[in-house]
Amino acid sequence: MNPSTALATVLVDELVASGLTDAVLAPGSRNAPLALALHAADAAGRLRLHVRIDERTAGFLALGLARGSGRPVVVVTTSGTAVANLHPAVLEAAHGGVPLIVLSADRPPWLRDVGANQTVDQRGLFGPALRWFHEFPVSQRRSGQQAHWRSMIGRAWAAASGAAAVPGPVHLNLPLAEPLLPDADPDWPEPLVGRGGPWTTAVATAAADGPAVPAPEPGERVLFLADLTHPWTALVADAGHLVVTEAGGAAGRAVLGTGMHLLAAPAFLDRARPDRVIVLGRPTLFRSVQALLADPRVTVDVVAHPAGYADPAGHVRAVAPGLPDLTEQPDQQWAARWRDADAAAGKAVSDVLDGLELTSSTRLARELVGLLADRATLVLGSSQPPRDVALATRARGGVRVVANRGVAGIDGTVSTAIGVALAAGAGPTVALLGDLTFLHDLTGLVVGPDEPRPDLTIVVSNNDGGAIFGTLESGRPDHADAFERVFGTPHAVDLGAAVTALGHRHTQVRTRDELARALDNPGGIRVVEVRTTRTDLPQTLSRLSEAVRAAV
Template identity: 50%
Template sequence: MNGSTAQARVIVDELVRSGVTDAVLCPGSRNAPLAFALARAESLGLLRLHVRIDERTGAFLALGLALASGRPVPVAVTSGTAVANLHPAVLEASHAGVALLALTADRPPELVGTGASQTIAQAGLFGGAVRAAATAAVPTDTSAASVARWRSTVARVLAAATGTGGGAPGPVQLDLPYADPLVPDDAPAGPQVTDEQAGPGLLGDLPAGRDGGGAWTAVPRPVRALPPLPLDPAAPTLVVAGSGGPEPDPGLLGGAPLAAEPSSAWWPYATRTAPWLLDRPELRPTQVVVLGRPTLHRAVSRLLADPAVAVYADPGPDGAPWTDVAGTVRAVGALPALSPPEAWSRAWADADRTLGAALDTALDTPDGPAAGAPGLRLAREVVAAQPDGAQLVLGSSNPVRDVALAAAPRAGLTVRSNRGVAGIDGTVSTATGAALAHSGGPTVLLLGDLTLLHDTTGLVTGPAEARPDLTVVVLDDDGGGIFSLLEQGGPAHAHAFERIFGTPTGVDLAGLARAAGWTVTDWSGDPAELAARPGSGRRLVRVAATRSGLRDAHAALRDALRDA
């Protein structure tokens, strides 16, 4: 067996022994050893392989798989620009704490800088975005000593990716320089492999791993217990929760209001209208506890920057850094049991109840203040329509904010969003991966038209690939609606806004999705059409809208809710 084939099979075997159940592969020549090894492993029932034609899409698919499964997921690519195309997903995984493994095939080091095709200096390409970057030696022999080193290298990068090495989970790179020959020289690989051809499992005649089939190096996960925060539990306290952070324990709140973003595991226990109430002076807290990493609301940023408010942070037990954009955090620790004044808790509860009713009235009034902001009503309906056990993936920009501003928090729904770097990259692929790994029910993705177009290849799934039950609800307002709500959307910039910020495309989204094999419908207004359905396959629901009144509608809604 040649060295490239041997190393690839050992690496895949060690990944499987360490708990990897899914892998993503993008086609190429230099990564042929990995391609054959992964195909062989799937044919032997050792893992599930997902093949994608585009590396950026493939990387976000792997990220979604890892996000929903809680397991590390490798994406194997060829050399050159293929590696660079992983960078957006690597950055998202880095800031979101997701165990993404970039298996980057490479040319032998002596070819770097010689003008060889598809050859760049790709070792360490991701810089500080990865938890670890390792480069294997060019495999020249298949001795037991070489096999041991290969397995040990895999164990180290997996420990870094999963946080068992002591830091926060995140992406890693394993660069694999392969020399010719790149194809197996023993048994064929892929779905045509028979028991007789496969020999003794994946490895053929190579040395196997440890007895019992476990990982080569057993690495225990470190236990990280934070001390309780040194705050006054009886003070008027607001808890703010974003992505990540500690596991939810609503009993610790003691009646304190909770402003939780939809992607936070604390969201089911959130005060629904908290984002609208944060600037009310009579509801101003004396202290705030930040759980995880909130990123959505400017009102939260203003509150955390207030020198009169004592700010504390609980980043959770996985070693992630604490959030402190304004530099006001006084201490880092674990959220203790709170017991704020009863009058404080009652004031927030009463305000939330009053404002929730006013919000629903505004959303339900055809010519009311929210009429020009259809995304708000859509977000509320999408959340309410999902069956228990479903998974909701939210696109960045307006959809995740619309859910935060309009939807009623609920249990029975797993909500995810790429909030690590909060880009619109790879959203369809992330949702596809999350749907393939989610066992509780079907998945729905709520996003805008530009976010969909940004990941067009995410709509493409080959005929041999696993297809999820995924309903995509796209608000099609032909452009970037979020910019209407920012400073550049003001009247002073109207002369240049539409071309350089609104960026209409005129693309027929329905035709695009149909060409990729999706079932497409236009929303009739019936909330039932927005629900994810088991067994529905790939389904796209287009919601036609306009952006022209969005800025004024949000302003009118703010005024109406302030009056309420």
């Protein structure tokens, strides 16, 4: 057996022993030993292999699988620009705390700096985004090497899983010398399979709930503020505490579904300002949230790992990974003021949205979340969809929200959604994306005939461009001459033709009833297109804001 084949065999064996269930492969020449080792493991039922022709798509598919399962997922590439195409996914994993292991093939060191084909310095490619990096030595035909190989897999697994810090991306670089394909000789100086390291247990038992932030004082005016996807949101709300969340009503029946509206109502906030805000995760969507967290009259504590929390204002008092004791309830008169305001604001929002058609992306978000089945997973793209969900949805339970909010890019969202769906449990997976986000990762729909296929519905709010820019400073009248071309960015793409060409089902819906029927049509990947408008979005958001302020 040649050394490159031996190295790849041991690495895949140790990854499986550590707990790997899914691996994503972007094929190439230099990574052939890894490709064959993964194929053999898949054929033996030891892991599930996913093959993609586009490395950026492969990276975000792995990210989605890791987000959906909570376990590290490996993405394997060949050398050169193939590795660089993983950078957006690596950045999202770094900022979003997602356990991702990059396994990149490389030329051996003697081919660097001499102009060899497809050879770049891959050792510092991802910079400070990594939790850990290691480059393996070039393997040789001798015994005694696999202890090091397996040990490095164990270290990588622990670092990606967050055993000592926040989960995130790890990069293992493998210089592979030719020959790269197996030869006729199966012999190696020592056995290559069957040794599982002790690291899996150590990772699994790493304390996730460690020290906690200070518990609420009796009668203290404490408001919990949760990010879009925090898993403890409903738990805190069900315990009787006030919770406002970037996921709006999609986060649970007991949350304040109009919380983002209330934070943007100055007169109400002046009357009902909290003494203290306990932040769950990393909320970044709304400026009103950042204003509250920067308010010197409010004490701010954060439930997060001290190595991975957000504090742009430099105002956070305490950070800890564990929830505080939830026994003490907030000031009841003050809490009733918030709940009464939430009820009034909810009616005001409904009154506005009831007068709109499904051509409004905000109305679409409300109807979609309301129609989701129990135990559904909702994957949200960036830009306007998560904001629409936060501002429009009625409080309900049974929905898990997933999104790439680490660096909040539109990259790879289709691939992320496919990964989440492949890793999901019994409930359905539905993604809500804007048209630009969808088109940005259209290659994510290229799924080979032998690859695992998810049950995934992708709902595309198609307004032929970037609606969110009309709500920002770029949408002011003084930029009108340039707006449509450089911000609105119309594309005029026939989404149905593109989806059909890539081998998937497409349907266009215009009403709530049609949307309901489309969601109740499972099987494979299907794209549900809703033609929405973008020119009226600023007016819709302004009407919602005015209605809430008048109501509270």
